Amino acid sequence: xxPRGTVAAHHLWKRFRPDRGRSLLRDEIExxxxxxxxxxxxxALRDVDFEIAPGGSFAFVGSxxxxxxxxxxxxxxxxxxxxxxxxxxxxxxxLIEVASGxxxxxxxxxxxxxxxxxxxxxxxxxxxxxxxxxxxxxxxxAIDRQVKYYSSGMKMRLGFGVAAFLEPDVLLVDEVLxxxxxxxxxxxxxxxxxxxxxxxxxxxxxxxxxxxxAMCSNALWLKxxxxxxxxxxADVLTGYRRWIEEGAExxxxxxxxxxxxxxxxxxxxGQAVTTGEPACIEVHLQAPEPCAGTxxxxxxxxxxxxxxxxxxxxxxxxADLAVRCDVATLPFAGGRYYLWLGVFGEQGQDITPxxxxxxxxxxxxxxxxxxxxxxxxxxxxxxxxxSIQER
Amino acid sequence: xxxxVADRPDxxxxxLRFRRRVGFRSALRDLWRARxxxxxxxxRQLRARYKQAALxxxxxxxxxxxxxxxxxxxxxxxxxxDTGGAPYALFSYIALLPWTFFSTGVSQxxxxxxxxxxxxxxxxxxxxxxxxxxxxxxxxxxAIATLVLGVLFIVTGYAPRATxxxxxxLVVIGVVFTTAVSLVMAVLTVYLRDxxxxxxxxxxxxxxxxxxxxxxxxxxxxxxxxxSALNPIAPVIDGLRRCVLEGxxxxxxxxxxxxxxxxxxxxxxxxxxxxxxxxxxxxx
Numbered sequence: 001x002x003p004r005g006t007v008a009a010h011h012l013w014k015r016f017r018p019d020r021g022r023s024l025l026r027d028e029i030e031x032x033x034x035x036x037x038x039x040x041x042x043x044a045l046r047d048v049d050f051e052i053a054p055g056g057s058f059a060f061v062g063s064x065x066x067x068x069x070x071x072x073x074x075x076x077x078x079x080x081x082x083x084x085x086x087x088x089x090x091x092x093x094x095l096i097e098v099a100s101g102x103x104x105x106x107x108x109x110x111x112x113x114x115x116x117x118x119x120x121x122x123x124x125x126x127x128x129x130x131x132x133x134x135x136x137x138x139x140x141x142a143i144d145r146q147v148k149y150y151s152s153g154m155k156m157r158l159g160f161g162v163a164a165f166l167e168p169d170v171l172l173v174d175e176v177l178x179x180x181x182x183x184x185x186x187x188x189x190x191x192x193x194x195x196x197x198x199x200x201x202x203x204x205x206x207x208x209x210x211x212x213x214a215m216c217s218n219a220l221w222l223k224x225x226x227x228x229x230x231x232x233x234a235d236v237l238t239g240y241r242r243w244i245e246e247g248a249e250x251x252x253x254x255x256x257x258x259x260x261x262x263x264x265x266x267x268x269x270g271q272a273v274t275t276g277e278p279a280c281i282e283v284h285l286q287a288p289e290p291c292a293g294t295x296x297x298x299x300x301x302x303x304x305x306x307x308x309x310x311x312x313x314x315x316x317x318x319a320d321l322a323v324r325c326d327v328a329t330l331p332f333a334g335g336r337y338y339l340w341l342g343v344f345g346e347q348g349q350d351i352t353p354x355x356x357x358x359x360x361x362x363x364x365x366x367x368x369x370x371x372x373x374x375x376x377x378x379x380x381x382x383x384x385x386x387s388i389q390e391r
Numbered sequence: 392x393x394x395x396v397a398d399r400p401d402x403x404x405x406x407l408r409f410r411r412r413v414g415f416r417s418a419l420r421d422l423w424r425a426r427x428x429x430x431x432x433x434x435r436q437l438r439a440r441y442k443q444a445a446l447x448x449x450x451x452x453x454x455x456x457x458x459x460x461x462x463x464x465x466x467x468x469x470x471x472x473d474t475g476g477a478p479y480a481l482f483s484y485i486a487l488l489p490w491t492f493f494s495t496g497v498s499q500x501x502x503x504x505x506x507x508x509x510x511x512x513x514x515x516x517x518x519x520x521x522x523x524x525x526x527x528x529x530x531x532x533x534a535i536a537t538l539v540l541g542v543l544f545i546v547t548g549y550a551p552r553a554t555x556x557x558x559x560x561l562v563v564i565g566v567v568f569t570t571a572v573s574l575v576m577a578v579l580t581v582y583l584r585d586x587x588x589x590x591x592x593x594x595x596x597x598x599x600x601x602x603x604x605x606x607x608x609x610x611x612x613x614x615x616x617x618x619s620a621l622n623p624i625a626p627v628i629d630g631l632r633r634c635v636l637e638g639x640x641x642x643x644x645x646x647x648x649x650x651x652x653x654x655x656x657x658x659x660x661x662x663x664x665x666x667x668x669x670x671x672x673x674x675x
Contacts, residue, residue: 013403016673025583047403077515079672080411083403094513105439117431118514 004090005054005169005201007075012084014045014070014225044070045081045225052218054169057192057202057372059212059233061240062222063247068205071222072174075203090169093119104148108139108158111147115162129165136191137161138184153180164191171195174205186375189215193373209237209303214375238336241301245338245356258287258316258343263357265299265339273330275364275381281325283341283357287316293343293351295323299330300338304354307332307378314343333379334364413665421517428516432524436499437531451532452539454495455487458603466604473606477636478547484540485635486603486628488533489565493572493624494594496529500573501580501590504671511671518668519661522577526570552638561630561641568623568653571660578667582674602628607645616648623649623656 002008017040045067052058060068073079074086076094103111112133116126134143137157147155157180164171173192180188192215196202204215212219212233219233221240228243229236262284267273281297292315298306314321342354370376441448459480466472467479474482500522504511507521544551580586601622602609607629610618619626626649630641 011403011407013407013409024585025589026585028583043402073512073672076513078512080669081409083407083409085409092515103435103439106435110435110438114431114435115514117428118510118516122427 002087002089003054005199006052006087006089007058007170007201007203008051008087009048009071009075010085010087012045012048012071012074012086013043013082014067014074014079015041015043015082017041043225045074045222048084048222048225048227050220050227050230052201052203054201055196055199056218057196057204057216059216059219060203060205060222061207061209061212061219061236062228063244065224066222067225068222069174070225072172072203072205075170076172088170091119091167092170092172093163093166093168094172094174105146107146108134108143108150111158112143112162115159116166119166119168121166126166129167133158133161133165136165136187153184156180157184160188160191164188164195167198168200170201170203172203172205175207185211189373189375196372209241210375210377213237214370214373217372241303242336242359244303245300245359257289257291258285258293258314258352260284260341260352260355260357261286261320263339263341265337265358265360273360273362275334275362276329276331276383279327279330281310281327281339283323283325285314285316285321285323285343290317291351292316293345296342296344296354297325298340299332300340300356301335301379304340304356306340330362331381332362332364333367333381334362335366335379336361411669418517418661418665422519425517425520429520429524429527432520433527433531436524436528440528448535451535455484455491455536456539458487458491458598459484462604470605472604473608475606475632475637477632478549481540481543481547481549481636482606482632483604484543485631486601488536488540489561489624489627489631490598490601490603491536492529492533492565493569494597495532496526496569497572497576498590498594499529500525501576501587504577504581505584505587518578518671519574519664522573522664523570525577526566526573529569530566549636551635554634554638554640557630557634557641560646561627561634564623564646564650564653565627567657568627568649571653571656574657574664575660578664578671581671582667597622601625606632615645619645619648620652623653625649 048067048071050058060071062068070079072094074081075088076092077086077088103114106114109130112130113123113126116123134140137154137160139154139158139161142150142154147158150158160173160180163173171192189211192202192204202215204212206212216233218231219236220227221229221236223243229239260283262282264282265273266280266282268278268280273279283295283297285295292313294311295314297310299308300306310325310327312323312325314323337360338356339358339360340354341352341357342350343352345351364381367376367379367381441450462483463480466483472479472482503521503525504518511518511521576586576590580590601624607615607618607625610625626642626645630646633639633641
């Protein structure tokens with residue numbers, strides 16, 4: 001048997017009936033009477049295969065409906081696969097939904113013990129950690145109140161506190177940190193890092209790629225139930241971000257009252273863009289009818305939220321417009337970046353919707369690595385001189 | 392995002408099919424490990440129920456008490472029931488205890504999985520802990536309602552007989568049968584949600600199909616064996632009346648039939664439960 005904390009899946013397959021909302025006796029009788037066909041199946045996971053060593057930190061990324069949560073449910077052994085097998089050795093602490101399945105009519109304290117016994121812990125064990133959990137969740141005043149009067153943030157804090165402090169061998173965290181405020185999110189990340197340092201295996205699912213990068217050394221990208229890429233989280237995230245951006249490119253309509261005919265980002269004299277060097281953004285706009293607005297440019301790493309924005313008024317009166325914007329310096333680390341743009345009216349209404357217009361490569365050094373659990377918001381490459389003296 | 396995902400076969404090769412093997416002994420071992428959980432769930436259920444209800448614990452007593460009063464006022468006058476000398480109030484109340492235990496246990500167990508779906512979707516534990524804790528909760532209710540039986544003995548001036556030592560045997564049969572039906576109803580309700588509307592009717596009919604308001608003597612003697620096999624609550628009730636009220640030993644034949652039938656149903660029900668348990672999260 002593998003050591004405690006091992007998590008592995010071998011050729012995992014899982015399928016569902018798409019309309020699983022209804023399961024009624026009435027339907028079954030109807031089906032028997034009319035000899036109707038059974039509903040068809042769709043695959044949620046297809047041949048998923050991975051292994052996480054004890055103490056590893058692993059992320060599942062993928063768009064909605066790609067099978068991440070199904071995979072987590074199979075790992076918690078709440079759900080069973082159609083084919084293949086899984087291994088999750090040791091006690092699995094899972095934090096899958098914000099509501100946490102915690103009973104609303106009971107107080108926070110009672111829920112703590114209930115959750116403990118769900119994890120197979122005796123009261124003594126929970127009692128030993130109880131004060132720490134309460135302090136972590138900042139629920140000192142509310143712990144004897146019924147959970148139904150908690151805010152969603154409080155519920156999440158309680159759930160996270162219980163799952164993370166009861167010393168599981170495997171901790172599964174599914175997109176729950178989004179509810180907490182910024183300070184608490186950082187504390188959760190700190191706690192997850194401590195837990196990993198103690199040898200717990202972490203499986204983390206999130207759409208917040210910055211925290212994935214910060215927490216997990218390895219990642220797995222699921223696409224429609226199939227493993228698209230697996231490896232170090234930096235590599236997987238690069239591919240995943242590129243895919244998101246390409247999806248946005250094809251799905252967003254290029255149609256607006258002002259059309260973008262061409263957009264590009266280049267370095268000095270048409271050379272490659274280099275970290276810290278000047279760059280030039282060129283946009284070619286066309287409009288069938290006269291129209292005016294503000295052109296917004298943004299550079300991003302893939303998703304729609306840009307690292308910075310630049311804006312300028314534009315006015316089209318029949319003729320096409322060639323807009324050129326010279327940037328004194330692009331202080332970003334080497335990698336792939338995207339130019340997003342849009343044109344907006346006076347009240348902020350869309351003239352040309354916000355869309356990715358071009359991608360480009362920045363040549364430069366990679367960034368210094370961040371410590372585990374620290375989220376770096378932007379890949380800024382800052383020049384620095386160090387001096388260290390002994391006193 | 393319509394592009395085809397990587398080439399994959401349409402389904403897994405058959406040799407990879409996941410087969411969940413649940414051995415009887417390992418299932419019982421897991422269940423034993425989850426005993427703390429059953430306790431927590433029972434406690435949670437009772438707390439949640441009695442915290443909300445205005446009359447609190449009194450609810451446990453009210454259901455059998457109301458039926459007893461109704462039966463005493465109407466049924467005993469319309470039909471001439473042979474109570475074997477005991478006051479009719481005692482005669483019906485002692486039967487209402489196992490019946491109420493069965494009916495609350497089963498009706499709460501039937502909803503136990505459906506109403507705990509959020510938990511079931513999150514944490515793995517032996518699923519039978521939910522219906523079992525419903526049965527345990529009903530057991531505690533029944534224990535409270537039994538206190539009223541003591542009051543009835545004092546009020547009527549009728550003393551329980553020495554043969555009452557048979558009671559534990561009968562209680563075990565009642566618990567085994569109730570557990571069997573509870574497990575089956577709990578897991579079936581997950582797959583066929585409208586069963587919950589059928590169940591109350593079934594239980595209402597059951598109340599009159601069981602010798603609660605009348606004695607088992609109403610059933611022709613040669614059918615009593617079959618009757619006891621189908622409804623083991625009947626020999627339990629009859630046994631309780633005979634040993635507590637009449638001072639006789641229970642009818643051995645019927646009790647044995649009821650015991651064997653309950654045990655067979657429990658084993659079959661538990662197997663069915665374990666089998667269907669695998670898919671619960673899929674239809675949640």
